[in-house]
Amino acid sequence: MYTYIIHRILFMIVTVIILSILTFMIIQLPAGDFVTHLAAQFARSGQSFDQAQLDIIREQFGLNGTLVEQYLAWAGNVLQGDLGWSFQFTRPVSEVIGERIGLTVVISLSTLLFTYLLAIPIGVYSATHQYSIGDNIVMFIGFIGLAIPSFLLALILMFVFLNAGFSVGGLFSPEYLRAEWGPGKIWDLMKHLPLPIIIIGTAGTAGLIRVMRASLLDEIGKQYVITARAKGVHETKLLYKYPVRVALNPIASTIGWELPAIVSGGIIVELVLNLPTTGPMLFNALMNQDLFLASSSLLFLNMLTVIGTFLSDILLVTIDPRIRFTEQEG
Amino acid sequence: MNSEINTADSQDILLEVKGLKTHFLLSEGVLKAVDGVDFTISKGESLGLIGESGSGKSVTAMSLLSLISSPGEIVGGSINLHYDDEKIDITSLNPSGKDIRKIRGNDLAMIFQEPMTSLSPVHTIGAQLEEAIFLHRTKNKSEARVIAIDMLRCAGIANPEQRFNAYPHQLSGGMRQRAMIAIALSCQPKILIADEPTTALDVTIQAQILDLIKDLQAQFNMAVLYITHDLGVIAEVCDNVAVMYLGKIVEYGAVREIFKNPKHPYTISLLKSRPRMTKRGTERLASIEGSIPIPIDLPFQCRFADRCSEVMLGRCDIAEPEMSQAGNKPGNNHWVRCFLNEKLD
Amino acid sequence: MSDTVELNAPKTELSAKEKYYLATPMQLMWQKFKRHKLAIVGSVILIFLYTTAIFANFLTPYSKSERFSKYAYTQPSAIHMIAEDGSLHRPFVYGVTSRRDPETLLKIYTEDTSVIYPIRFFVRGSKYDFLGFIPSDLHLFGVDSPAQIFIFGTDSIGRDLFTRTFHGAQLSLTIGLIGVSLSFLIGITLGGISGYFGGIVDTLIQRFIEILIAIPTIPLWIALSTALPRTWSVTQIYFSIVIILSLVGWVGLARVVRGKFLELRELDYVLAARVSGVSEFTIIRKHLLPNFASYLIVYVTLAIPGVILGETALSFLGLGLRSPAVSWGVLLEKSQNIQSVAIYWWSIIPAIFVILTVLAFNFVGDGLRDAADPYKK
Ligand SMILES: Nc1ncnc2c1ncn2[C@@H]1O[C@H](COP(=O)(O)OP(=O)(O)OP(=O)(O)O)[C@@H](O)[C@H]1O
Numbered sequence A: 001m002y003t004y005i006i007h008r009i010l011f012m013i014v015t016v017i018i019l020s021i022l023t024f025m026i027i028q029l030p031a032g033d034f035v036t037h038l039a040a041q042f043a044r045s046g047q048s049f050d051q052a053q054l055d056i057i058r059e060q061f062g063l064n065g066t067l068v069e070q071y072l073a074w075a076g077n078v079l080q081g082d083l084g085w086s087f088q089f090t091r092p093v094s095e096v097i098g099e100r101i102g103l104t105v106v107i108s109l110s111t112l113l114f115t116y117l118l119a120i121p122i123g124v125y126s127a128t129h130q131y132s133i134g135d136n137i138v139m140f141i142g143f144i145g146l147a148i149p150s151f152l153l154a155l156i157l158m159f160v161f162l163n164a165g166f167s168v169g170g171l172f173s174p175e176y177l178r179a180e181w182g183p184g185k186i187w188d189l190m191k192h193l194p195l196p197i198i199i200i201g202t203a204g205t206a207g208l209i210r211v212m213r214a215s216l217l218d219e220i221g222k223q224y225v226i227t228a229r230a231k232g233v234h235e236t237k238l239l240y241k242y243p244v245r246v247a248l249n250p251i252a253s254t255i256g257w258e259l260p261a262i263v264s265g266g267i268i269v270e271l272v273l274n275l276p277t278t279g280p281m282l283f284n285a286l287m288n289q290d291l292f293l294a295s296s297s298l299l300f301l302n303m304l305t306v307i308g309t310f311l312s313d314i315l316l317v318t319i320d321p322r323i324r325f326t327e328q329e330g
Numbered sequence B: 001m002n003s004e005i006n007t008a009d010s011q012d013i014l015l016e017v018k019g020l021k022t023h024f025l026l027s028e029g030v031l032k033a034v035d036g037v038d039f040t041i042s043k044g045e046s047l048g049l050i051g052e053s054g055s056g057k058s059v060t061a062m063s064l065l066s067l068i069s070s071p072g073e074i075v076g077g078s079i080n081l082h083y084d085d086e087k088i089d090i091t092s093l094n095p096s097g098k099d100i101r102k103i104r105g106n107d108l109a110m111i112f113q114e115p116m117t118s119l120s121p122v123h124t125i126g127a128q129l130e131e132a133i134f135l136h137r138t139k140n141k142s143e144a145r146v147i148a149i150d151m152l153r154c155a156g157i158a159n160p161e162q163r164f165n166a167y168p169h170q171l172s173g174g175m176r177q178r179a180m181i182a183i184a185l186s187c188q189p190k191i192l193i194a195d196e197p198t199t200a201l202d203v204t205i206q207a208q209i210l211d212l213i214k215d216l217q218a219q220f221n222m223a224v225l226y227i228t229h230d231l232g233v234i235a236e237v238c239d240n241v242a243v244m245y246l247g248k249i250v251e252y253g254a255v256r257e258i259f260k261n262p263k264h265p266y267t268i269s270l271l272k273s274r275p276r277m278t279k280r281g282t283e284r285l286a287s288i289e290g291s292i293p294i295p296i297d298l299p300f301q302c303r304f305a306d307r308c309s310e311v312m313l314g315r316c317d318i319a320e321p322e323m324s325q326a327g328n329k330p331g332n333n334h335w336v337r338c339f340l341n342e343k344l345d
Numbered sequence C: 001m002s003d004t005v006e007l008n009a010p011k012t013e014l015s016a017k018e019k020y021y022l023a024t025p026m027q028l029m030w031q032k033f034k035r036h037k038l039a040i041v042g043s044v045i046l047i048f049l050y051t052t053a054i055f056a057n058f059l060t061p062y063s064k065s066e067r068f069s070k071y072a073y074t075q076p077s078a079i080h081m082i083a084e085d086g087s088l089h090r091p092f093v094y095g096v097t098s099r100r101d102p103e104t105l106l107k108i109y110t111e112d113t114s115v116i117y118p119i120r121f122f123v124r125g126s127k128y129d130f131l132g133f134i135p136s137d138l139h140l141f142g143v144d145s146p147a148q149i150f151i152f153g154t155d156s157i158g159r160d161l162f163t164r165t166f167h168g169a170q171l172s173l174t175i176g177l178i179g180v181s182l183s184f185l186i187g188i189t190l191g192g193i194s195g196y197f198g199g200i201v202d203t204l205i206q207r208f209i210e211i212l213i214a215i216p217t218i219p220l221w222i223a224l225s226t227a228l229p230r231t232w233s234v235t236q237i238y239f240s241i242v243i244i245l246s247l248v249g250w251v252g253l254a255r256v257v258r259g260k261f262l263e264l265r266e267l268d269y270v271l272a273a274r275v276s277g278v279s280e281f282t283i284i285r286k287h288l289l290p291n292f293a294s295y296l297i298v299y300v301t302l303a304i305p306g307v308i309l310g311e312t313a314l315s316f317l318g319l320g321l322r323s324p325a326v327s328w329g330v331l332l333e334k335s336q337n338i339q340s341v342a343i344y345w346w347s348i349i350p351a352i353f354v355i356l357t358v359l360a361f362n363f364v365g366d367g368l369r370d371a372a373d374p375y376k377k
């Protein structure tokens, strides 16, 4: 078991390194760099730079040198805790991300909670009432939830909320936007959270309901359930103690990679809803080749995914005795 | 239907099944898996139920515990469980109600064919064993543990204290079946239903498990219903045997009598196709000509007529035979469902 | 096995039930599929959508880039059957006149009920190449000028949304097929190689897959699409988007294919084939692939909507296809602004088509999956 974990951790480190190289390269793919963007902007307002000036700016930004040199410089800094400089915001990347990450975490974790708390009981209901009217309704809503892309759902729900007289977009009412944190501001945030949570979480919830239903249906007919029933166990207890417990194993263990999926899937929704979170920031960083902001945020996301997957596997090994056994063997 | 099959002293009767019908309502039609089955089981008796795959043995067994779930349903007949002073008809109980739960595991226990899948993969053997004990015997934790470990030892499991905390996948197939037997017997049921308890095991283990059940049967004074394809099993452990074909019992009698003097053409061909006694094989009885049909929309005729070598056209294909007594001695406990037998009368 | 059954069975007519039990797996699958109502509904929707995409030129009254500058953001034309005076007519529209609201500065269109313009069928209109090579100017329906018929309204520069939605289907619907074919090819090849040969090849491919999986999909799509040069042609962008979208899609398939191969390669008949000297490739193609063909069909059906949604999302963000290309995502790009959606509600009509398509594919995929499952009744 321990050698297994150590193996995995080593592989995780290698993965993150390879991924950081890959993403660094991908971000640099578009022609030109941030300085080219900048020069183009100034050119539009009539100012122009000569090559020498541009080179000086590049030097200051750390954009001179080859790709490899740039990567090594950035990676070295990151290892020392310095995430680099954001060109768009003209501030350190750590500050830019730090300002937004809190809200991203709040939204993502609440979405995760929303997804699981809603999907699991509904999935259990659906499976135990297979082909009933309720089940059919759940399945149909589930289908639609999966079919509507999140950004369209965002548009539709915003439209509905707008017509119902709610304020939509953002996470705070104008009066709290610049206010200090306090009970009023927290309450205001709470009022704004449901919309993004529902939008980001719907597809995941729909998917999870289907998985829960299918795997529970699979388990319900299994021999060990009949064995337990033949012992005289009460039907409700039987359901939760055996098939639900077994069906939950693979689902509980997906939590680890559900979180990164929510964070990256939320980007488009956050853009449409105009939320002060990391999603729109990353999008703009990619669009404008804000190199260090983009690579550092992607590094975070990659690490989240890798660690999430690792935790998922460990979780699965811990809650499913069968898997623990094979891992020990292997 | 015919209720005088068993002449055993009615005081000794534990279970009395009459006209049991269990059907499955499928989209292709009504599948009559069990279609009028009668038998009785007395105290301490070992009854064998034998028949080809698909003849309805498992469905019969499941019906006894009211374990049939949709699309299946017990549509007729009665299953009377006899107590000292009363009878309970299992078919009249709510299949998920309190009364049937008191019977399951307590009076009637069951072990299944597949030891690989019949135990929960995520609970320890001990937990699964204690569950039954908590339900029917004691609420006391330490007492339950003592009983559980005792049962594991009875079931021939070495180091029961250790095995108590093992998960099913950590045990071999034979061990699992022993654990299953320990669970089934933990509440000292009156009747144990063993649905092909050895089919999935290899030959040497099979003999051990059968011996174990036989020993425990004597020790606990239980009746056992053995369900099997294997005539060897019947010969070894049963007192009486019922031969089942397409949802009906076609021949019934004492084991010696049936082996010596089979009457129904189906039983005869079963006996012919039997592997030699020395080699109690796991092979299924495949050498009877044709194969068992699916019991949907069966024509009104003898169910075996299409495959029968003795078929009498104009007789077997226009009506269904009833159970009739074989042999001329009155009181001979040997019954057969065949026109050939009726002709002799 | 089934041969012996047939030989031994009594020589009577096969009953319906017996036929059911003797059917081949594919026949069985079809029979079960037919019983899945939603799957049938889904199939009908898909056939309808793909057919309309093929005949979009004929089915719509205008050409996809035809502009009616006087009609910017016109709402969908009302189709009447009863005129002002209460008389009954065949379906017709009125001409509209526009004026600007002095307060909101928005254009307001009012119907001019003096003249009725009946909807005519098989009218001559803008020229196009039917199926890409037969020159034609026949359109299924239209109205006489000066009136116009905009069933879904028009966009900001007065192009007919109905026409553009049906033309958009061409790109949106094919991108799913092509994208999935691509990930299918990569997935089968790499998964197959991995599972069949095992060893070091397997390890390498598995490590590669694990790394790829760890890249979050949407940022990857965004990052890659921002790299597409603005100067590229529609075709170049189209295929680049296909490649970007299938870059991630094949991974799941590769894993499953590998798993199946590991399972199957140990089976007796594969061993038998190898012993008798059949080449590895033939074994894979002849013995292993047919074995889970049904699984692959299900997988493909369920993967297509993912690609369609991917394209729509990217184009919606302005990163995918761009004008003059027309896809559902491109049509929706303008709707990014909720304020404009609130006023010009009809501009999200293409979204209904996206949702319908995805739903239909999911229904069909679900039906296929149920039908392919041999243990399900
Ligand atoms: N849950 C079910 N749904 C539909 N049909 C069923 C179900 N269970 C059993 N059957 C049908 O009932 C008939 C009898 O099945 P049963 O399992 O009792 O046979 P069996 O004699 O126990 O065979 P085996 O020796 O293979 O265990 C078969 O035709 C089977 O297809």
Ligand SMILES: [Mg+2]
Binding pocket: B057, B058, B059, B195
């Ligand atoms: Mg059986």
